Amino acid sequence: MSTKIAAPRLNRRNFLKASAALGGGLIVSLGSVPTATLAATEFAPNAFIRIDRRGLVTLVMPQVEMGQGIYTAQAMLIAEELDVSLEEVRIEHAPVNEALYGHPMLGRQMTGGSTSIRAFWTPLRTAGATARTLLMQAAAKEWNVDVASCRTEQGFVVNPDGRTRRAYGELVDIAASLPIPPAESIALKQPSEFTLLGTSAKRLDTRGKTNGSLKYGIDASPPGTKIAAIAISPVLGGKPKSVNEPAALAIKGVRQVVITDDSVAVVADHTGAAKKGLEAAAIEWEDGPNGSMSQADILQQLEEQSQSAGGVARSEGDVSAALQSAAIRIDAVYQLPFLSHTAMEPMNCTVHIGENGCELWVGTQNLSSAKQATATVTGLPPENIIINNHIVGGGFGRRLEADGIAHAVKVAMQVKGPVKVIWSREEDIQHGYYRPYYYDRISGGIDTDGNPIAWSHRVAGSSIFARIAPAAMQNGVDPDGVEGAAHPPYKLPAIHVEFKQVEPQGVLTSWWRGVGPSHNIFVVESFIDELAAAAKSDPVEYRKRLLAENPRALAVLELAAEKAGWGEALPQGRGRGVAVQLAFGTYLAMVADVSVAEDGTVRVTRIVTAVDCGMTVNPDTIAAQMEGGALYGLTAALYGAITFKDGRVEQSNFDNYLPLRIEEAPHVETHIVRSAEAPGGIGEASTTAVFPAVTNAIFAATGKRVRTLPINPEELKAQ
Amino acid sequence: MAFKLQINGQPHSIDADGDTPLLWVIRDVLGMTGTKFGCGQALCGACTVHVDGVATRSCVTPIDSLSESQITTIEALETLAHGKALQDAWIELDVPQCGYCQSGQLMSAAALLSDIEQPTDEDIDSAMSGNVCRCGTYQRIRAAIKLASA
Numbered sequence: 001m002s003t004k005i006a007a008p009r010l011n012r013r014n015f016l017k018a019s020a021a022l023g024g025g026l027i028v029s030l031g032s033v034p035t036a037t038l039a040a041t042e043f044a045p046n047a048f049i050r051i052d053r054r055g056l057v058t059l060v061m062p063q064v065e066m067g068q069g070i071y072t073a074q075a076m077l078i079a080e081e082l083d084v085s086l087e088e089v090r091i092e093h094a095p096v097n098e099a100l101y102g103h104p105m106l107g108r109q110m111t112g113g114s115t116s117i118r119a120f121w122t123p124l125r126t127a128g129a130t131a132r133t134l135l136m137q138a139a140a141k142e143w144n145v146d147v148a149s150c151r152t153e154q155g156f157v158v159n160p161d162g163r164t165r166r167a168y169g170e171l172v173d174i175a176a177s178l179p180i181p182p183a184e185s186i187a188l189k190q191p192s193e194f195t196l197l198g199t200s201a202k203r204l205d206t207r208g209k210t211n212g213s214l215k216y217g218i219d220a221s222p223p224g225t226k227i228a229a230i231a232i233s234p235v236l237g238g239k240p241k242s243v244n245e246p247a248a249l250a251i252k253g254v255r256q257v258v259i260t261d262d263s264v265a266v267v268a269d270h271t272g273a274a275k276k277g278l279e280a281a282a283i284e285w286e287d288g289p290n291g292s293m294s295q296a297d298i299l300q301q302l303e304e305q306s307q308s309a310g311g312v313a314r315s316e317g318d319v320s321a322a323l324q325s326a327a328i329r330i331d332a333v334y335q336l337p338f339l340s341h342t343a344m345e346p347m348n349c350t351v352h353i354g355e356n357g358c359e360l361w362v363g364t365q366n367l368s369s370a371k372q373a374t375a376t377v378t379g380l381p382p383e384n385i386i387i388n389n390h391i392v393g394g395g396f397g398r399r400l401e402a403d404g405i406a407h408a409v410k411v412a413m414q415v416k417g418p419v420k421v422i423w424s425r426e427e428d429i430q431h432g433y434y435r436p437y438y439y440d441r442i443s444g445g446i447d448t449d450g451n452p453i454a455w456s457h458r459v460a461g462s463s464i465f466a467r468i469a470p471a472a473m474q475n476g477v478d479p480d481g482v483e484g485a486a487h488p489p490y491k492l493p494a495i496h497v498e499f500k501q502v503e504p505q506g507v508l509t510s511w512w513r514g515v516g517p518s519h520n521i522f523v524v525e526s527f528i529d530e531l532a533a534a535a536k537s538d539p540v541e542y543r544k545r546l547l548a549e550n551p552r553a554l555a556v557l558e559l560a561a562e563k564a565g566w567g568e569a570l571p572q573g574r575g576r577g578v579a580v581q582l583a584f585g586t587y588l589a590m591v592a593d594v595s596v597a598e599d600g601t602v603r604v605t606r607i608v609t610a611v612d613c614g615m616t617v618n619p620d621t622i623a624a625q626m627e628g629g630a631l632y633g634l635t636a637a638l639y640g641a642i643t644f645k646d647g648r649v650e651q652s653n654f655d656n657y658l659p660l661r662i663e664e665a666p667h668v669e670t671h672i673v674r675s676a677e678a679p680g681g682i683g684e685a686s687t688t689a690v691f692p693a694v695t696n697a698i699f700a701a702t703g704k705r706v707r708t709l710p711i712n713p714e715e716l717k718a719q
Numbered sequence: 720m721a722f723k724l725q726i727n728g729q730p731h732s733i734d735a736d737g738d739t740p741l742l743w744v745i746r747d748v749l750g751m752t753g754t755k756f757g758c759g760q761a762l763c764g765a766c767t768v769h770v771d772g773v774a775t776r777s778c779v780t781p782i783d784s785l786s787e788s789q790i791t792t793i794e795a796l797e798t799l800a801h802g803k804a805l806q807d808a809w810i811e812l813d814v815p816q817c818g819y820c821q822s823g824q825l826m827s828a829a830a831l832l833s834d835i836e837q838p839t840d841e842d843i844d845s846a847m848s849g850n851v852c853r854c855g856t857y858q859r860i861r862a863a864i865k866l867a868s869a
Contacts, residue, residue: 067818067854202810209815212792214818221752344765425762627859654758662848
């Protein structure tokens with residue numbers, strides 16, 4: 001197949017040159033763009049599609065591909081309406097340009113929060129339909145027929161006579177000269193007319209991932225590139241105290257030692273020499289004020305500060321009175337650890353600072369921040385910064401932060417020529433922006449019939465929004481901090497939810513796969529299970545009772561329970577657990593089967609998901625995300641914990657920050673509910689559901705409630 | 720001194736310290752970037768190549784141990800006995816997500832199939848356990864190995 005992932009374009013000037021070199025072409029844009037701009041071979045705002053005279057269709061991807069299949073899915077949105085074969089399109093990374101490629105929901109040019117399909121469902125289809133309309137108008141003009149009597153067929157406009165046809169490439173000059181119809185006049189296909197959307201089309205980026213040809217950021221190597229191994233202060237806020245530069249420079253292949261405010265980099269001909277030089281440099285650090293911080297300090301601070309009230313996210317009914325009058329009341333503390341992302345591609349960035357500008361080669365989820373960080377470090381005007389984005393070797397939220405880019409640019413400021421800064425796995429794990437540690441206090445009460453009559457939940461932990469977008473904080477509540485907690489899908493007559501911001505000293509926190517729901521769904525779905533147990537009710541039956549007014553949630557629950565064989569008797573030591581959620585605009589129910597050995601070892605043997613994410617783009621991608629998302633969360637549930645001692649992260653590599661391996665991986669089954677609802681997100685949904693599905697299954701198997709993650713086998717040992 | 724290496728049938732003379740891991744020679748010196756860096760400690764398998772047909776972690780294999788060896792990287796997977804079948808199966812089942820670990824996965828799978836033509840689940844677990852995939856593509860890897868061996 002001819003599908004190709006093109007190298008990212010270098011800059012606007014080259015973009016123009018390249019377009020001109022193709023000898024004209026059609027550029028389709030959204031919104032009102034002056035026709036004159038489009039008629040010329042010029043870049044036009046919001047350009048997602050280019051068609052050249054040869055008929056080559058280039059689709060420019062506004063969202064970054066990091067494994068979630070978005071290049072295929074977004075190409076499908078365009079190709080469906082443009083009426084071209086997916087196998088004949090060429091995919092290109094969007095350059096940095098918020099005006100053109102800014103995220104309709106998030107504003108900036110970034111990829112995250114399982115929003116790519118939700119945000120671009122209409123804009124990209126409109127882009128495709130607009131191009132198709134113009135091509136049909138061009139053909140109608142040439143044939144002097146009514147455009148309404150023309151139709152298209154896989155890259156051709158077909159004449160009303162049914163025999164004559166024009167390839168899109170033959171029509172681009174006329175089409176480019178036509179006025180762009182307003183977006184509201186463009187008719188999009190009805191779902192019943194879809195021929196591509198809703199099908200399991202093959203991914204466009206697979207071949208290059210099976211023969212080594214696909215280039216990630218870490219593979220970029222502009223001519224003359226040197227490699228830098230970097231050591232960042234092991235304590236946040238520390239700085240280099242002494243560096244043995246002569247020893248580093250004595251290593252064969254080492255060219256330079258670079259010292260910045262908080263790091264030391266050794267620049268060499270290849271990574272082997274750079275790493276050896278870094279070791280020889282025998283760096284000593286000045287730790288600064290965070291050097292004595294430990295995990296116990298963080299937990300003590302959370303334990304204390306979570307006792308006082310936070311900002312109120314939601315309050316309905318008289319929760320205090322209801323708790324007083326409850327037949328059974330449960331008070332619980334749930335704790336979730338700091339988590340690293342450990343994407344397979346370690347942090348890296350290649351930078352070339354020339355006389356007038358700066359060029360970057362990197363894979364990033366956040367082009368806006370990447371550019372901003374580079375401008376801040378270099379002092380260069382943003383227009384002098386070029387960023388070549390790449391397919392990302394795993395994002396999981398880590399590459400929404402630009403710290404890796406800032407560190408690389410600081411090094412590059414002192415290096416002549418391009419330099420690729422590569423973090424070791426140890427640097428990657430020990431210098432993360434971690435998923436916050438959460439310390440939640442939750443209370444609930446049921447009446448004599450077992451119905452929940454009171455629900456009080458106080459989330460305590462670091463606020464990501466307070467750092468990156470303080471304006472989003474409302475009344476002290478971080479909206480992400482309570483996502484999944486403030487509006488459980490269940491009927492709860494009295495509910496009170498608070499957010500208490502508690503910032504740990506010496507720790508950076510940020511997004512992780514599943515963002516807010518990655519923590520809240522665990523707490524909510526565990527606690528509803530606690531209430532079900534207190535009510536001596538079956539976990540599925542209990543939830544069904546509380547979801548009577550929530551048909552989409554009820555439907556996925558019933559489907560998952562049926563497919564999983566809920567209710568079957570299981571042997572000793574085995575258990576089945578369930579979780580239901582509405583998160584990222586998607587309803588998901590998950591049933592996990594576990595076995596717990598005598599020594600407390602937990603093995604997850606099977607996961608069944610039922611998902612209603614509205615209209616589907618690519619069912620196989622949904623299945624892939626259910627599979628991968630569940631395993632990502634399961635890894636964290638079983639093993640994930642970043643801890644601190646003397647201001648330093650205690651974990652360092654895959655031997656003590658464990659990844660799930662193939663022999664531990666359960667089979668994940670996916671069942672998709674047919675739906676005409678608006679699309680929801682799927683990249684993170686099963687990550688958030690798997691924590692409670694598994695721990696609820698452990699409760700079913702052992703009678704032991706896991707309230708602190710990761711799961712501790714010591715606490716699950718047979719008596 | 721210069722070290723002689725045979726990579727994908729081509730001779731190379733490498734001027735680097737003898738303790739330099741093969742991974743960096745392949746990637747940085749020779750510019751063959753299909754082999755990936757993941758952990759530097761033989762813990763994740765992203766850097767897997769074949770040394771005389773054996774799946775080997777190139778991140779901990781010094782070049783001074785390889786002068787007599789035939790090295791094969793992902794770029795030459797297609798030339799191996801089961802290489803094409805594995806690539807086709809990977810494409811058929813859309814195995815990769817981010818794809819970063821998949822060069823190593825495929826090289827390990829090729830070594831497995833050259834040892835055992837019809838591997839069981841246990842054979843697959845045993846041969847593939849050293850290859851980490853953070854996107855969680857394991858069930859498709861398992862299915863694709865079986866498809867390629869069918």
